[in-house]
Ligand code: SF4
Ligand code: SF4
């Protein structure tokens with residue numbers, strides 16, 4: 001039997017580092033490490049510098065790119081706003097979002113804020129004022145501004161109705177339907193529609209719903225009804241409409257309607273969430289609000 005180790009070369013003896021060599025190596029190693037850390041940090045800043053880090057924020061968060069940095073600075077990433085949201089609209093950014101890890105945002109297409117909590121619970125829960133406590137009612141919110149970004153996909157503009165579940169059977173998003181259960185939001189998929197002409201963006205807009213409730217209350221004037229109780233806990237009547245459908249000119253006899261955003265829009269994102277086409281016709285412009293319609 002041959003000795004397996006017999007043809008192996010003897011291992012080179014490690015020579016101790018010369019004076020000064022160790023410190024040089026350590027310096028180089030630390031330099032590479034520092035460059036890596038700096039690079040990662042700059043990568044994190046990159047989306048901010050590009051403006052692409054702007055995302056829909058919870059009610060009360062501030063909006064301009066300048067404000068966004070202020071928001072990053074004042075948010076301590078405690079997640080209190082996430083905990084109290086009844087529709088789980090608020091998420092915390094993860095590492096892939098770069099700068100702003102742990103900062104809350106809303107993905108309106110997945111789950112918008114529908115003000116189900118009435119009293120802006122996220123604002124009340126925020127310990128630092130990153131969600132400004134100056135906000136009292138949903139209608140005071142300025143999260144962004146809805147825009148008709150894809151008129152070509154809008155069903156109403158093509159004169160089409162809508163039948164079925166707004167975002168399909170598998171969609172997980174929830175909304176409050178007062179006529180079903182005022183206190184517990186239900187899956188959108190559990191509330192199918194049968195509409196002659198699609199008006200889901202108007203029909204499910206929380207501001208429009210509240211305006212209609214206020215009109216009904218004023219007509220009935222029954223102080224004991226539940227809507228009145230809700231009003232008392234901080235869901236005042238919005239002073240202005242947010243969205244409406246207006247008739248479009250038609251030379252073929254087909255009734256077509258166009259969604260028009262009005263100055264009561266708070267940018268909550270519900271219209272984007274519920275819009276049935278795969279590419280939503282309405283999306284949130286987070287650089288604009290009704291107070292700054294030209295953008296930040
Ligand atoms: S509650 Fe306020 S401080 Fe805490 S994560 Fe939400 S926005 Fe940030
Ligand atoms: S929900 Fe979408 S498709 Fe329907 S009318 Fe509104 S924008 Fe058009």
Ligand code: SF4
Nearest residue numbers: 205265266268269271
């Ligand atoms: S129009 Fe859309 S974004 Fe504006 S308040 Fe209504 S649902 Fe929210």
